[in-house]
Amino acid sequence: MAGCAAALSSFFFEYDTPRIVLIRSRKVGLMNRTVQLLILAYVIGWVFVWEKGYQETDSVVSSITTKVKGVALTNTSELGLRVWDVADYVIPPQQENTLFVMTNIVATLNQRQSTCAELPDAKTVCISDDNCTFGSIDVHGSGVATGKCVHYNAHVKTCEVIAWCPVENDTYVPRPAFLKAAENFTLLIKNHIWYPKFNFTKRNILPNTSATYLKSCIYDTKSDPFCPIFRLGQIVESGGQSFQQMAVEGGIMGIQINWDCNLDRSASHCIPKYSFHRLDNQDSDHTVSPGYNFRFAKYYKDANGTEVRTLIKAYGIRFDTIVFGKAGKFDIIPTMINIGSGLALLGVATVLCDIIVLYLMKKRFYYREKKYKYVEDYEQVNRSLPNFTGEMSRDRLLLSPLGS
Amino acid sequence: MAGCAAALSSFFFEYDTPRIVLIRSRKVGLMNRTVQLLILAYVIGWVFVWEKGYQETDSVVSSITTKVKGVALTNTSELGLRVWDVADYVIPPQQENTLFVMTNIVATLNQRQSTCAELPDAKTVCISDDNCTFGSIDVHGSGVATGKCVHYNAHVKTCEVIAWCPVENDTYVPRPAFLKAAENFTLLIKNHIWYPKFNFTKRNILPNTSATYLKSCIYDTKSDPFCPIFRLGQIVESGGQSFQQMAVEGGIMGIQINWDCNLDRSASHCIPKYSFHRLDNQDSDHTVSPGYNFRFAKYYKDANGTEVRTLIKAYGIRFDTIVFGKAGKFDIIPTMINIGSGLALLGVATVLCDIIVLYLMKKRFYYREKKYKYVEDYEQVNRSLPNFTGEMSRDRLLLSPLGS
């Protein structure tokens, strides 16, 4: 009990610190300090100032709404004079982070369930019924073969299919794009972001913008970088593309909103940065179905109650809004981890200098003497040299009155 | 060869440990232990216990399906007595993480492609044809101007446009909301989550809930926190909003499902926590097109085969399901990083005490003597003081029989 108390008191009232050799040498001293300075500069300059190693980070959570405005007028022999508005060219009418604006069309009017000649290609062209297999379905075809070979037009015969007839012919895509006026449509993006770890929220419509400004502004990298209303043509051009060229076969534009924020500073410094990139591949050699398109139909019933549909192959530009960003705020954990590893790195300076001083310098034996105290194993010491016993006995004397 | 073997054997059979000065002082000893204790408490208490620094973390991957149930009856002069069910008010019928429930409507029936007077506003009101420019398109307008000035009603004349006629008049939004009964609709959310790093999966329908409970339960923060069926009105109210007010102009509600899990504990402790927030901005001064709405059309053909459409401006509430969470599980790497930086931090205690002991205390010279051994540069030593040579020679004697 008493021994335990003594050990405890010796534990609490003792202070141990390593014994240090202080070598007064210009060469080694300067080297040592230089290495320490470099490590310190790295730890403070790079880890703390540049990479903000003292901050806890969080990823953005975001909600987006989009709205397109604009009207286009087209005049074709098939559809006549026709005005296209939002309800016509945005399909489906709403999506979460994405928005599709139709810019080109291959429309097949008045399709009915019946039989007709398949679109001619290497597989479907036939001479007689023998070339057509009843019931065969081609993955790329429009329907199910009846086994007959019929006239597609005056020159070509193809296998007959049960399908929505007449079958769609998308060989020729209108050039220039049917809704080329889409270049001037405007897109409003409302983006609300949230950093859950810091409970920080913000919108891309900044608090100091007035309602009148919002009604008339158009985003511009230089003059209006915080206006949330974009001209479609400008989005595509900012991504280094030609709108009219992209409108023909469609494509995908990424609207990136970057919300990198340093929350140790005022919230008003946390502002969105917009950038625009084309996300699909334009290299038509290494791709299948280049551009972006999909098919949808409008269903009607004729006077007899038979279902009729208009099949539309819609080419267009899909605008994917990608919100990303990291917010940083001072936090004790990463600070401590970085200080800890920085301190450990400072020790590297001593290790480095030790290597040079103790192994590479001419006077290495002199320095080794100073740093090291060589001690033989106890067994060997007992059958040993007199000068060692001398050393030992002195140390023993020191220890004896304090031994626990 | 022999020298190399000797060096290797000396490397393997040597053990080096720093020499320590043990100072028996109540003041310094207590201070040292206190600082060490604080650092230890921080490392263990905060980094390990609170922030679980010994765990590897992973972010959640999730899949969601939603289903709304409910019927509403409306009675207006324009549409007559009408029942609205899921297929009528959920648009589009399915989306990935989001769901739109229409709560209010501005419907424009029987629109046809023709010419009619534009909706009157500052730009479109005219007195004569001179005020209207042929072919001009306004981004906020409904169509393309024909250049004529025609009667919009008995009092006002506006520029004529080619458009879907009659043009939509959304000046007055129905109050109270048209489908105000949506408050009592129910929303079932099925959420399946996955932590890929730990190959851990779970669903928000917990394994111990019975099918009969699921058929009748309604989520409630207190009494039914694990029921996956929500009343729309309650979601909005839990987010601190009034459903009837929000239903008029629409808005976006975030349904947040938090799956923070400690996978070192049993899987049954990993349960979803729901919370509800309004994600769009209610402050109508600093926003454009407040609330949430979009336009879509239903297309018909009349007896002559002309296309007719019903344009619907749908106001409603979009429910965005945001699943987030982090799972943690013991892993050796972060544990080691934190132990490593913790140990390095323990060294800070010695550094701190050294500063106090060696620079600030009255008896600092006494302690410095104990800690440091001052050594002059070799050059200086050679032309040097006799008492140093005495020290040196003794050390040399010690070293001599062991020198390699």
Place this chain on the structure above:
Amino acid sequence: MAGCAAALSSFFFEYDTPRIVLIRSRKVGLMNRTVQLLILAYVIGWVFVWEKGYQETDSVVSSITTKVKGVALTNTSELGLRVWDVADYVIPPQQENTLFVMTNIVATLNQRQSTCAELPDAKTVCISDDNCTFGSIDVHGSGVATGKCVHYNAHVKTCEVIAWCPVENDTYVPRPAFLKAAENFTLLIKNHIWYPKFNFTKRNILPNTSATYLKSCIYDTKSDPFCPIFRLGQIVESGGQSFQQMAVEGGIMGIQINWDCNLDRSASHCIPKYSFHRLDNQDSDHTVSPGYNFRFAKYYKDANGTEVRTLIKAYGIRFDTIVFGKAGKFDIIPTMINIGSGLALLGVATVLCDIIVLYLMKKRFYYREKKYKYVEDYEQVNRSLPNFTGEMSRDRLLLSPLGS
């Protein structure tokens, strides 16, 4: 001033290194080196080689487009002989990361707004008008009760409702699935990924694949692992499910694309890995509305201009494409953090050996003498033991000519 300069010069020209005891002992030496080796092996082998602790990591950002091809023929008494193509079975026609393929149908033709008998169930079956409450709305019902009790069929009477009539009867789901041919439909996935931190982009159509290969290939784990065209049946089977069984009630398949990349290696090693999992729950005991389905309607107008609709309860498979992955690239910060904590861990070897040597070994007192120098508090020293004063005075002599 002069004192300051002296302090500065002594700071820059001094080199301090800990004094070390080198104990030549086979036992302790080997133990020490073994522990150091283990720690080194862990730091290098596990942290650096295996977990790539020297790399900065980034999460993938991705964009996806999907396209389905295929035709199915059905023949029922209700709908007659009918061909289904993409525009019929993909609803809505496009979504961002997901795609729904309808595989089964409960269609209710020619619904009109009127009154009819509700579908019989425990709540709706009635004997007389007294059982039915005027104006009552059931969340699971089809409409609003009129308060009358009418014949549903020859045997059963149910409460009458104002609703889209006739009401849908989804008691019997067609088995086998209506569009069972969907098994052979193909799905093309175009995936473009981006690592923003490293500005690295890639597509799942690899640069060395030819256009002709892409036109005919079908994904196969072994023979065609980089073909971006999948057979629906195979996706479901790779997830361990039966397509025909899943097609009946629907479900959700996750198509996971893993883009784990080591960007220190050539970009051609960064390739997508596909895997397939069922994401919803098949265990019908613990779930509500098993499978995956939703309702939508096609709206028509009859000869009188009355709205008529076809309500479709669409069962089907939703394919959620989940892109994930981490890219790593050498970066100085994590390298330094890991080296720092590795060095600190190396210190653990000394601590561990010290514990063994100084507390557990038989000759611990011998080793303690060598490592420690015991110093009494200054106060105690002044009224103290003669042998200590002897020690002190010698050290004082050493210090005196160098004291600043």
